[in-house]
Amino acid sequence: QTILCLPRSFEYSQKNAVLVSAAALGVGGMLVYWLRSRHKIKTIEMGDGWWGLGERLVKGKEDESIRPFKIETSDKEIEDLHRRLEQARYAPPLEGAAFHYGFNSSYLQKVVAYWRNQFDWRKQVEVLNKYPHFQTTIEGIAIHFIHVKPSYVPHGRAVQPLLMVHGWPGSFYEFYKIIPLLTEPAGHGLNEGDVVFEVICPSIPGYGFSEAPHQKGFDTIATARIFHKLMNRLGFKEYYLQGGDWGSRITTNMAQMLPQSVKGLHLNFVFISRQGLRRMISVMLGAYVPWLVGLTREDVRRTYPFIQKNIYELLRESGYLHIQATKPDTAGCGLNDSPVGLAAYILEKFSTWTDKSFLHKDDGGLESKYSLDELLTNVMIYWVTSSIVSSMRFYKENFSKYPGLTADARVGVYVPTGIAAFPQELVHTPHAWAKEIFKNIITYSYMPRGGHFAAFEEPKLLAQDIMHFVRKVEQL
Amino acid sequence: EFCSSLADIMLLEVFLVLGTVIIYFLLSKKKEETLPFKEGWWGKGQKPDTEEDTTVWPFKVETTEEELSDLFRRLDQARFTEPLENSCFHYGTNSMYLRKVISYWKNQFNWKKQVEVLNKYPQFKTKIQGIDIHFVHVKPPRLPEGQSAKPLLMVHGWPGSFYEFYKIIPLLTDPASHGLSDEHIFEVICPSIPGYGFSEAPHKKDFNSVSAASIFYELMLRLGFNEFYAQGGDWGWLICTNLAQIAPNHMKGLHLNLASVTNMGFSHLLSILLGRYLPGLFGFQDEDVRRMFPFLKEGLYRMLLESGYAHIQATKPDTVGCGLNDSPVGLAAYILEKFSTWTDLEFRNLEDGGLERKFNLDDLLTNIMIYWVSGCIVSSMRFYKENLQKGIGTQKHERLTVQVPTGIASFPNEVMHTPQAWAQKKYTNIVSFHFMPRGGHFAALEEPELLAEDILQFVGKVEKEQLWRKK
Numbered sequence: 001q002t003i004l005c006l007p008r009s010f011e012y013s014q015k016n017a018v019l020v021s022a023a024a025l026g027v028g029g030m031l032v033y034w035l036r037s038r039h040k041i042k043t044i045e046m047g048d049g050w051w052g053l054g055e056r057l058v059k060g061k062e063d064e065s066i067r068p069f070k071i072e073t074s075d076k077e078i079e080d081l082h083r084r085l086e087q088a089r090y091a092p093p094l095e096g097a098a099f100h101y102g103f104n105s106s107y108l109q110k111v112v113a114y115w116r117n118q119f120d121w122r123k124q125v126e127v128l129n130k131y132p133h134f135q136t137t138i139e140g141i142a143i144h145f146i147h148v149k150p151s152y153v154p155h156g157r158a159v160q161p162l163l164m165v166h167g168w169p170g171s172f173y174e175f176y177k178i179i180p181l182l183t184e185p186a187g188h189g190l191n192e193g194d195v196v197f198e199v200i201c202p203s204i205p206g207y208g209f210s211e212a213p214h215q216k217g218f219d220t221i222a223t224a225r226i227f228h229k230l231m232n233r234l235g236f237k238e239y240y241l242q243g244g245d246w247g248s249r250i251t252t253n254m255a256q257m258l259p260q261s262v263k264g265l266h267l268n269f270v271f272i273s274r275q276g277l278r279r280m281i282s283v284m285l286g287a288y289v290p291w292l293v294g295l296t297r298e299d300v301r302r303t304y305p306f307i308q309k310n311i312y313e314l315l316r317e318s319g320y321l322h323i324q325a326t327k328p329d330t331a332g333c334g335l336n337d338s339p340v341g342l343a344a345y346i347l348e349k350f351s352t353w354t355d356k357s358f359l360h361k362d363d364g365g366l367e368s369k370y371s372l373d374e375l376l377t378n379v380m381i382y383w384v385t386s387s388i389v390s391s392m393r394f395y396k397e398n399f400s401k402y403p404g405l406t407a408d409a410r411v412g413v414y415v416p417t418g419i420a421a422f423p424q425e426l427v428h429t430p431h432a433w434a435k436e437i438f439k440n441i442i443t444y445s446y447m448p449r450g451g452h453f454a455a456f457e458e459p460k461l462l463a464q465d466i467m468h469f470v471r472k473v474e475q476l
Numbered sequence: 477e478f479c480s481s482l483a484d485i486m487l488l489e490v491f492l493v494l495g496t497v498i499i500y501f502l503l504s505k506k507k508e509e510t511l512p513f514k515e516g517w518w519g520k521g522q523k524p525d526t527e528e529d530t531t532v533w534p535f536k537v538e539t540t541e542e543e544l545s546d547l548f549r550r551l552d553q554a555r556f557t558e559p560l561e562n563s564c565f566h567y568g569t570n571s572m573y574l575r576k577v578i579s580y581w582k583n584q585f586n587w588k589k590q591v592e593v594l595n596k597y598p599q600f601k602t603k604i605q606g607i608d609i610h611f612v613h614v615k616p617p618r619l620p621e622g623q624s625a626k627p628l629l630m631v632h633g634w635p636g637s638f639y640e641f642y643k644i645i646p647l648l649t650d651p652a653s654h655g656l657s658d659e660h661i662f663e664v665i666c667p668s669i670p671g672y673g674f675s676e677a678p679h680k681k682d683f684n685s686v687s688a689a690s691i692f693y694e695l696m697l698r699l700g701f702n703e704f705y706a707q708g709g710d711w712g713w714l715i716c717t718n719l720a721q722i723a724p725n726h727m728k729g730l731h732l733n734l735a736s737v738t739n740m741g742f743s744h745l746l747s748i749l750l751g752r753y754l755p756g757l758f759g760f761q762d763e764d765v766r767r768m769f770p771f772l773k774e775g776l777y778r779m780l781l782e783s784g785y786a787h788i789q790a791t792k793p794d795t796v797g798c799g800l801n802d803s804p805v806g807l808a809a810y811i812l813e814k815f816s817t818w819t820d821l822e823f824r825n826l827e828d829g830g831l832e833r834k835f836n837l838d839d840l841l842t843n844i845m846i847y848w849v850s851g852c853i854v855s856s857m858r859f860y861k862e863n864l865q866k867g868i869g870t871q872k873h874e875r876l877t878v879q880v881p882t883g884i885a886s887f888p889n890e891v892m893h894t895p896q897a898w899a900q901k902k903y904t905n906i907v908s909f910h911f912m913p914r915g916g917h918f919a920a921l922e923e924p925e926l927l928a929e930d931i932l933q934f935v936g937k938v939e940k941e942q943l944w945r946k947k
Contacts, residue, residue: 087546088802089851091851093794094678094681101792101793101858102792102793103795104794319791323784323787329563333803334805334806336557337803337805341806342799345795393567
């Protein structure tokens with residue numbers, strides 16, 4: 001506007017000339033900067049961290065050894081568990097409540113009876129130990145992971161390293177069914193061409209057998225950096241990433257931090273933290289003219305009615321997130337002391353996040369998709385490692401800052417990305433919205449069935465989509 | 477990004493405001509209708525055909541060796557998680573301090589002695605709408621010539637109990653012995669909300685504050701009181717408010733130490749945006765401005781930081797309560813966190829949560845023991861779902877006003893501050909509104925003298941001008 005008003009006064013033509021050229025330079029400079037910045041890929045700074053007890057020792061290098069690890073148990077541990085299960089106190093559910101008030105305590109008693117009398121933890125420990133476990137110290141804390149290599153690699157085939165990251169309230173154990181499909185596809189009826197993986201599943205620090213950070217501030221960016229260091233230490237320069245729940249955000253951060261190391265990023269859950277006017281308009285128009293805002297019919301089916309699914313249902317299901325993001329030590333205290341309480345809290349998610357209609361069932365539909373053995377094994381991982389409180393702290397560390405101001409907020413993801421959209425996932429993110437952050441989506445698949453715990457619930461579907469994605473990336 | 481989000485928020489606010497204004501005009505009816513009494517039957521199974529038994533029978537809290545040894549066993553086997561370095565109470569109850577509390581609980585706290593303390597006031601039970609209602613009923617030890625005791629119903633909240641009133645009861649039933657004026661002497665009735673303490677928990681869904689108010693109304697009538705005063709904070713605030721809306725002709729006065737506003741509208745939004753700069757325009761006093769602004773920090777963020785418990789209890793009470801009913805240590809951590817933070821938000825910066833500055837461990841643990849021995853934590857949490865599941869500000873009673881003479885004691889460390897200007901929209905007959913000099917959410921337990929004085933001066937005003945007749 002200033003430029004347009006200037007030509008009026010010819011008496012000040014000299015001053016005007018200076019002002020006009022300065023303005024032109026300014027505008028021109030901004031144009032050049034804008035053009036330039038579109039080509040420069042912004043990354044998250046790697047930084048560094050220290051999460052061990054006390055002060056970091058300046059002298060001496062960190063112990064970088066990779067130590068084999070085996071999960072163990074003892075009679076004492078099992079007896080203590082049994083005693084607590086036997087002394088459990090329950091509050092009867094309201095008449096007709098099903099799972100609408102949370103985990104139904106009548107059904108919980110049945111689960112606990114199985115846990116006490118039939119579940120065999122020693123046997124499950126052997127199941128857990130069937131894959132090789134390791135621990136290594138990074139940034140002051142012990143990082144646990146399993147590393148599964150294919151037992152047989154046909155001549156000429158490349159083995160792709162794949163890092164798979166779990167979430168809450170899951171663990172590395174969620175991947176046990178999908179691992180063989182990825183390391184030995186032919187042996188599981190998948191024979192999907194050239195893709196064979198060696199799989200690394202770490203435990204997020206504070207979860208399972210990874211040591212919990214002793215300092216405040218441990219967020220997904222710190223986790224991403226630690227996992228990069230882990231892969232580096234294992235000798236990998238380039239690798240694929242896969243994640244859902246927290247794993248999705250961690251692997252996304254990894255792709256934003258060191259894109260040159262990430263061959264491809266596969267997600268079964270997409271965190272979209274950016275809201276905005278454009279999104280609101282897209283939502284409002286999408287109900288009537290979806291094609292105009294890039295939404296498909298399937299997107300519409302999964303996203304609308306918008307208020308119902310994205311606001312009301314989200315509010316109904318996010319109480320845990322709210323309390324864990326604000327008072328994790330309080331929320332987790334009783335759960336670390338009562339295995340029954342821990343089971344109710346965790347298994348409620350395995351019910352509702354697998355299928356929202358399970359809320360109407362007296363037994364939460366749990367055993368229609370999972371076996372009690374596998375559900376309880378996951379719960380036991382939280383129990384024997386006493387990691388529920390530290391697992392909850394992760395929420396506080398990640399939600400403390402205003403979403404628009406976090407380091408990863410304005411950074412796009414440029415590595416090849418594959419998204420598997422499961423129908424019963426908590427929130428549906430259409431391709432049109434994911435594109436705003438993920439600039440290089442190679443595959444986007446509407447999965448036919450399955451919920452939040454995709455690897456656990458539908459390992460074959462997920463494995464097929466991962467392979468489909470990786471094959472496409474390898475052809476690029 | 478931040479700027480565009482701010483612009484988006486403001487745009488969203490404008491839409492919301494417009495929407496609210498339109499709906500307000502479309503749906504606003506005469507707001508002086510009374511709230512209907514809520515019939516209900518909360519017992520197990522089907523309601524029997526027989527007439528309800530209306531006897532009132534005496535009740536005593538009891539304990540057994542078995543109960544105590546079970547508790548000690550659980551305390552002994554407690555598993556703690558180390559707190560993060562320098563986290564104080566910012567992540568919730570600090571487990572280092574919690575260990576000290578557990579140690580006291582095991583080694584010094586004497587539950588048998590506390591049971592005798594609980595039993596020093598006469599307690600009773602009676603069946604109303606299918607469930608047993610527990611209450612304390614304390615009459616004045618002596619009455620001067622010509623004076624009669626005024627019935628006063630006092631309702632607790634969460635995570636409190638009838639025990640919160642044990643310090644204030646003598647100040648109200650026997651003011652003269654405590655240096656207070658004996659112009660007005662009370663007989664105090666403190667019931668336990670159904671699902672809390674020794675009141676039976678409802679077995680059916682939908683037991684909300686109006687249900688509780690209806691039951692307490694029946695209780696007062698059954699005890700022979702045709703006119704009474706009511707006092708409450710936390711859920712007690714809402715239940716007593718509902719009672720004033722159900723039975724305005726029976727309630728002489730309503731005293732509150734919390735006065736939330738659940739029906740926000742255009743004028744509230746405007747006063748939040750501009751009230752700091754034009755306080756007079758919105759009826760804000762200096763103290764209001766001091767307590768409420770900057771609004772984002774003092775209002776919104778504080779609410780978000782402190783309302784996680786309400787969110788999960790309003791959606792999944794059975795899940796969150798499960799572990800707490802099984803682990804006394806978990807229960808203590810959960811409840812003590814509120815006694816710390818809601819007494820003074822600054823206590824979050826202390827390693828011990830400042831708990832023993834305002835309370836003694838015996839009182840805190842007695843309250844916790846009430847939740848433990850009655851196994852009521854889950855049912856106490858369900859009350860949140862029954863009241864909040866449809867959202868805040870959506871229920872009929874939230875749109876109705878209160879005409880009963882009202883007195884409000886506004887304590888400085890209450891989590892959310894409600895200025896008189898806002899309270900007036902709901903409580904149309906505010907007789908007294910005072911900024912208390914100190915104290916937080918658990919006013920009766922923390923500052924019994926201050927609260928008692930405010931109740932007395934309020935009742936004094938009401939009685940002097942016989943205000944209940946002027947409704």
